[in-house]
Amino acid sequence: MMKSSSNTLHTFRAEINTVFGDIDSFKKEKQENAIQIEQLKRYVNRLEQEKIEENRAQVYHLSTLLNNLETSVGATAQKIRKVSKQSADDEKLTILVGEVQKMKNQLFFLQQSIIQLRTQEHVNSMVPGSASGVVSVPGGMNPEIARIKTDLELLSGKVSGIIDLDCVPREQFSSKFNELVVTVEKQNQALESWRTRLQDAETANTNLISGFKDVVERLNKVQAEQEKSEQERRKYFLLMKGFKKAGALERQGQLIGMVSNFLKAGLKLQNIKIEEAYRLEDSKGRAPPPIRVKFSSIRDRNLVLSSSRAKRTRIRVQDDFTDRVKENRRRLVEFATKSSSKTRTKWALQEDKLFFNKKIYVYNQTRSQVVPVADIP
Known part of the structure; x- marks a missing residue:
């Protein structure tokens, strides 16, 4: 009989040690999960900041390039307007050339008229009875010839003014205009290319932010599930404050004995099963830290809590x-x-x-x- 009891006690102790080992493993696993979640959070935050800064720099660079291209396009448009104005001047030049040609024709006819008038003047000035056979007509030059000379001088001045104008030949103007058109087309193509790249960068940035949001949502979901699991686990626990330390090194058996004596003597509760008890760590080192007690059932835990609230004792019992x-x-x-x-x-x-x-x-x-x-x- 004694041997059987000894074997049972030995088996019970082995099971208790196994349970404690499982609890320690669970605590370590929980701590490792918390550390991994924190590391993942930091990594996601750092990656998000880096990507956002990089995208901002790219967007700023592309915006600068777009502004430069728009400035170039504006300057080119201004040049085109100037060229268009020169084109209007070229049309005027064409009209002036036509007028010059007409004036040249008029000059030719005037020269022919002058020759005829001089011949007629020479004939009319010859009269009989003079010693030399020629008599000069009083009054000097014929008025018609004077008018024609005046018209010739005016026409000559107009022709000289037209010749002195700094005009560009039509062939050279057409060549320059075509070069400007090609330059504008190239700048428009470059501007469209940069706009496409900017849109691609904005799309990539949007996708990146969306991916970050998905990661954050998954992290929040994992944390919520872990929080829910921890709350369910702590429904078996209570915190008890006011127990003096039994020594520098307290064993779990001593703490369970202290709590059991309090339940029986202080709260008048019997048959309350305690699975574990350990004192929390306190870095401040003032009053003794509370003892965390785990009960075998939620019923026992709630009974202890309600009894402690109904009775005033030096031990304070609180939810964990x-x-x-x-x-x-x-x-x-x-x-x-x-x-x-x-x-x-x-x-x-x-x-x-x-x-x-x-x-x-x-x-x-x-x-x-x-x-x-x-x-x-």
Whole structure:
């Protein structure tokens, strides 16, 4: 009989050690997952910043090039307008050349008329009875000849002014105009190419941001699942403050014994099964850190919590919430305190839910505000 009991006790101890080993493995795995998630967050943030800065630099460079091309196109357009103006001047030149040709024809006819008039003058000036046989006509030069000379001088001045003009030949003008057209076409093609590259860069940037959003959403989903799992696990735990340290090195058996004695003597509870108990680490080193106690069932855990609230003891028993639940509760308390001072309405907290003014409120971390989710039945 004693041998059988010894074997059972040995087996029980082995199972307990296995459970403790599994718990330690779970804690290590949880810590490793948290470290990996944090590293992945940092990597994603750094990659996002680098890509955004790179895309900004590319967009700025492309914008500068576009501005330069637009300036060049503007200058080219101005040149084209000047050339168009020169084209109008060339048309005027063509008209002037035609007029010059007409004046040349008129000069030729005038010269012929002068020859005829001089011949006629010579004949009329010859009269009989003079010693030399020639008598000069009084009054000097014939008025018609004087008028013709004046017209000739005016025409000669106009021709000289036209000849002195700095005109560009039609062939040279056509060549320059064609070169300008080719240059404008090339600049338009280059501008279109840069616009296409800019659109591609913007599309790539949009796709990159979308990919980052997907990664962030997946990370948030993983964190939410991990938070939910941790909250479910902590429903078996309570924190107990006020236990003095048994020594520099406390064993788990000593802590379980201290908690069991408190449950029996302080809270008058029997047959409460405790699976594990360990003292939390405290870097401040002031009061003894609390003991985290895990119960075998949620029923036992809730019974201990309700009994401790009903009785006043030197040991304070509290829920073991996650950091996120603690933050949510703090925000809900601030909201309830401020709102109840106006409405004079009582409120109550249950985990991370606020029961106030016939509604149930939660803290939405995405929107960073307290929002109602349901009515109190």
